[in-house]
Amino acid sequence: MDIPRNEWKLPPEGGHMDKDHQIYLSTMNSKQVKERLEKNDVILIPMGSMENHGQSGPVGQDVFISTRICEMVAQKTGCTLSPPIYYGSHPGYHLGQFLNFPVPDEAFCAYLRAIMTGLWNSYFRKMIFVSLHGQEYSTPVAMQEWYKKYQVPAMIFYVDVPRVMAETLKDTKNGGPFNNPMQHACEAEQSVYGNLAPDMYHPEIAENTDPKGYLPYGHVDRGGDIYMYPIPGHCQVGNCGLEVVNFPEGTVGHAKEADPQKAVPAVNRVADYLVKLHNDILEKFPVGKLPPTREMSQRDSAELEAVMKGVLKGGRHIYTLGWPC
């Protein structure tokens, strides 16, 4: 797939979350939102985590990588950003780590379903989850369960940031720019972070640790699951010990080797891709349009028509079809 290149200013002038810039839904009033919905009904939902990232990056680092990329894309395209999903889902080996806050997957998926329902009810019916913290085993479950519950037209996508970055996030032996394979809060991740949020980056106190698993490398994928090893990182239990025991620093890899300049292609790539995804959605289904109702659902047509019209246009709210629990 050809992804058109855009010009990006790096580092971005990020940090719009409490500014009157009409980027985040949370900062907009109802008049502004109604005007936005006339022009653009795509919403990006940045996802990250509250997680120990060692000394060089903050606890909310994954969120800031996602939000800063999404802010760039929103400025370029005119779409809207949801406030980010801070507290998230974690694999079991993250348990107990100082400054990790794992949310049970059932609660996490229920939370995401409630957000999707509210966004749909507010006419943001084209949603793109943008995650730098994986959650690739939980977010799509929430999406599919949401659709099976409501059976209404919508376009909802989950974008796994490292997967899009692909070789631009790999080590030199595998065609990428970094000295070491991606793990966690390591050379590659801290390079990306330092590129996007130098205002909250402290490379002078970065640490190095050496990643290890029990089986030889080649079975279970490395961070970001970009090496296409047979078993993705979240598809195992017991190939590595608890992070709090093996990596109490919170860094898994060589954060001291991070070089934000090396992350420029990775950041450009994911930002370019999100612009393309946004543009392709709106080209195929312009503002207010969705995939054909009769192809998306076999619900009663009068019921569907009422919720599709929604609360601002003489119809009914989506919760009449059920509560998203």
Ligand SMILES: [Zn+2]
């Ligand atoms: Zn991270």
